[in-house]
Amino acid sequence: MYGAPGGPTIHDPMTLPVDDNVNKYTFCVELKGSQWFLQKGKMIAYYGSMEFNGIGHGRLDRLVRTSFHSPLHASEWVVAEGSGKMLLADRAFDVNSFDLEDGNLTIRSGNLLAFQPSLALKQSIVPGFLTLIGTGKFVAASNGPVVFMEPPIRVDPQALVGWADCPSPCHHYDHSYLTGVMGGLRAMTGLGGASGEEHQFEFVGAGTVLLQSSETLMAEQASGVLPSGPGVPGGGGAHTGPSQQAGAPRLPGQLGDLQRRFGL
Amino acid sequence: MPFREINSKMVEATVLPGQRLFSQRGAMLAYKGEVSFTPNLQGGQGGIMSMIGRRVANEATPLMSVEGSGTVLFGHGGHHVQVINLTGDTLYVEADRLLAFEGTLQQGTMFMGSQGGVMGMVRGQVTGQGLFTTTLKGHGSVAVMAHGGVFEIPVTPQHAVHVDPQAYVAHHGDVRNKLSTALGWRDMVGRGSGEGFQLELSGNGTVYVQASEEKL
Amino acid sequence: MFRLEGSKTLAVDLTGDAVKAKNGSMVAYEGQMAFKKMTGGGEGLRGMVTRRLTGESMAVMQVTGQGTCYFADRASEINLVSLHGDKLYVEASNLLCTDAGLRTGTTFTGLRGGATGNGLFTTTVEGTGQAAIMSDGTAVVLRVSAQYPLFVDPGAYIAHQGSLQQHFQSGVNFRTLIGEGSGESFQIRFEGEGLVYVQPSERNTIGGNV
Numbered sequence: 251m252y253g254a255p256g257g258p259t260i261h262d263p264m265t266l267p268v269d270d271n272v273n274k275y276t277f278c279v280e281l282k283g284s285q286w287f288l289q290k291g292k293m294i295a296y297y298g299s300m301e302f303n304g305i306g307h308g309r310l311d312r313l314v315r316t317s318f319h320s321p322l323h324a325s326e327w328v329v330a331e332g333s334g335k336m337l338l339a340d341r342a343f344d345v346n347s348f349d350l351e352d353g354n355l356t357i358r359s360g361n362l363l364a365f366q367p368s369l370a371l372k373q374s375i376v377p378g379f380l381t382l383i384g385t386g387k388f389v390a391a392s393n394g395p396v397v398f399m400e401p402p403i404r405v406d407p408q409a410l411v412g413w414a415d416c417p418s419p420c421h422h423y424d425h426s427y428l429t430g431v432m433g434g435l436r437a438m439t440g441l442g443g444a445s446g447e448e449h450q451f452e453f454v455g456a457g458t459v460l461l462q463s464s465e466t467l468m469a470e471q472a473s474g475v476l477p478s479g480p481g482v483p484g485g486g487g488a489h490t491g492p493s494q495q496a497g498a499p500r501l502p503g504q505l506g507d508l509q510r511r512f513g514l
Numbered sequence: 515m516p517f518r519e520i521n522s523k524m525v526e527a528t529v530l531p532g533q534r535l536f537s538q539r540g541a542m543l544a545y546k547g548e549v550s551f552t553p554n555l556q557g558g559q560g561g562i563m564s565m566i567g568r569r570v571a572n573e574a575t576p577l578m579s580v581e582g583s584g585t586v587l588f589g590h591g592g593h594h595v596q597v598i599n600l601t602g603d604t605l606y607v608e609a610d611r612l613l614a615f616e617g618t619l620q621q622g623t624m625f626m627g628s629q630g631g632v633m634g635m636v637r638g639q640v641t642g643q644g645l646f647t648t649t650l651k652g653h654g655s656v657a658v659m660a661h662g663g664v665f666e667i668p669v670t671p672q673h674a675v676h677v678d679p680q681a682y683v684a685h686h687g688d689v690r691n692k693l694s695t696a697l698g699w700r701d702m703v704g705r706g707s708g709e710g711f712q713l714e715l716s717g718n719g720t721v722y723v724q725a726s727e728e729k730l
Numbered sequence: 731m732f733r734l735e736g737s738k739t740l741a742v743d744l745t746g747d748a749v750k751a752k753n754g755s756m757v758a759y760e761g762q763m764a765f766k767k768m769t770g771g772g773e774g775l776r777g778m779v780t781r782r783l784t785g786e787s788m789a790v791m792q793v794t795g796q797g798t799c800y801f802a803d804r805a806s807e808i809n810l811v812s813l814h815g816d817k818l819y820v821e822a823s824n825l826l827c828t829d830a831g832l833r834t835g836t837t838f839t840g841l842r843g844g845a846t847g848n849g850l851f852t853t854t855v856e857g858t859g860q861a862a863i864m865s866d867g868t869a870v871v872l873r874v875s876a877q878y879p880l881f882v883d884p885g886a887y888i889a890h891q892g893s894l895q896q897h898f899q900s901g902v903n904f905r906t907l908i909g910e911g912s913g914e915s916f917q918i919r920f921e922g923e924g925l926v927y928v929q930p931s932e933r934n935t936i937g938g939n940v
Contacts, residue, residue, distance in 0.1 A: 258809055260925060340930070
């Protein structure tokens with residue numbers, strides 16, 4: 251029989267774990283005539299018989315109505331149904347499952363790999379993030395293990411994976427190095443450049459914040475941009491550059507005013 | 515205060531009033547407390563001459579100084595981070611692999627070409643790594659990044675170690691480096707095995723090699 | 731002879747013998763080593779055509795010497811496979827190093843990826859000895875037996891051994907054609923008895939290009 255003694259563990263449908271990690275980067279889900287939502291293209295192998303269908307069509311409508319409330323993200327998700335064991339993975343990212351019990355968790359859309367239909371998925375106020383509400387299991391992918399921290403904390407936007415049971419973050423801008431004489435000089439001439447840390451998400455209150463060490467994100471789609479309309483914050487299409495208000499701290503793109511003014 | 519490895523891709527540093535840290539710009543992932551991040555005009559320590567040296571070398575590591583009171587988490591692009599603690603000796607590290615280091619360390623640049631003569635310069639051209647390496651000396655902690663993590667190879671007088679220049683991350687100790695070739699000129703011209711140039715390290719110390727040939 | 735230094739670096743102790751490794755994968759060595767590029771793909775006209783089609787990532791070098799040589803490739807995870815007279819099929823770009831005692835060849839597996847354009851060529855490794863294969867993330871080894879055929883996403887497939895038949899399945903329906911597919915339209919079905927190695931990611935392997 252095959253199998254290298256002392257080699258890597260060989261799995262078969264009996265030994266594969268049920269709804270648990272196989273290794274740091276691979277997760278195994280067991281379906282028994284049941285369904286799971288998963289991101290497109292993240293299934294790597296399966297035993298048994300399964301079907302993968304895009305969301306929003308035909309007989310999956312009811313499921314979508316109850317569990318998936320994000321029309322903008324619908325194109326990235328599929329429903330897996332059938333019987334057998336399925337392996338999920340994402341770009342060799344660390345995958346981990348979490349159980350929510352009547353809770354709510356907001357996670358970056360690119361980091362959410364799969365979830366049970368008992369959870370309801372909605373779009374977060376913060377663009378690019380999805381909120382899961384209810385009771386059930388979900389699988390998240392992150393670049394490196396997820397680190398849990400408690401507020402108060404300020405987080406680099408690219409390092410943020412999500413947050414649970416805590417109020418939405420607010421934006422924090424740090425331009426303290428632009429104050430004073432040296433600061434003024436820096437702002438005018440652009441000398442010294444920006445620190446790269448001008449903007450963070452600030453969390454205050456109870457709850458947990460999830461972080462990763464990454465800047466590799468799945469391409470952010472225009473999803474998450476709210477349709478424009480009166481009273482909708484942030485609505486109005488793609489971002490335009492920050493407008494310059496008198497006295498407001500200059501954002502990195504604005505450094506070097508003097509150069510521009512003199513056409514240097 | 516030394517850096518603490520939270521996991522293979524993140525380190526945590528405690529910042530105390532009066533103590534400064536330097537880190538690569540944009541390397542901060544999160545922080546608690548009151549901490550300020552200032553882009554460093556000089557690109558590090560060592561005064562103006564050192565800065566000019568770096569500019570000439572085009573090795574201007576965009577650094578920022580971190581001060582205040584609190585805890586900061588550093589990491590970058592999901593790369594593996596390794597903490598190396600120096601106790602008086604010197605660490606030679608590729609500028610772009612440096613994530614963060616304590617202000618108690620003395621920073622400088624070393625012209626690698628001087629140790630290898632003409633071949634040293636050629637190494638710079640061929641591998642695009644530049645001729646300069648950052649040196650850090652003194653007592654303190656350094657957080658170094660690499661693609662896929664590093665493994666250490668001890669260098670002893672009897673055992674010289676040859677390293678692919680693109681996989682070289684850092685070394686410390688009393689180590690001399692020299693560029694060498696393992697092939698005849700015929701293999702170097704056109705399509706060779708890709709191992710045309712190697713960095714030969716001899717002496718007494720340790721070399722840190724990454725499991726990849728990619729620049730960060 | 732072959733040992734792992736961490737999970738992403740292969741250390742090979744050589745005592746005058748040789749190994750074949752992916753071109754450019756040496757990261758460090760101690761002792762004396764010589765590196766010679768070999769022409770991969772096979773002999774004659776077919777070999778030439780194979781080389782042209784598969785591009786540089788199939789380029790192999792021969793390493794001989796005395797001492798220890800360290801191999802790695804883009805921080806990929808390495809898995810050691812021991813062969814005892816049997817045959818290993820591996821995606822060309824996922825093969826890192828083979829013992830000198832193993833014979834390597836290429837087989838044309840035909841269109842296996844359809845629209846995703848997956849690899850047309852697979853490398854075969856035969857004989858007795860050790861081989862090191864690489865994966866993007868720690869590989870998972872899955873057993874295939876008569877009662878349990880396995881379905882694998884083509885981009886996750888790295889290698890297999892044993893007596894397995896591969897069938898390329900297509901789940902294309904009109905929805906795939908109108909761009910609303912499930913993303914799992916193409917799968918490889920493995921039947922028979924053997925082992926399949928999969929990686930937790932989906933790199934494209936178009937004729938060897940990653």
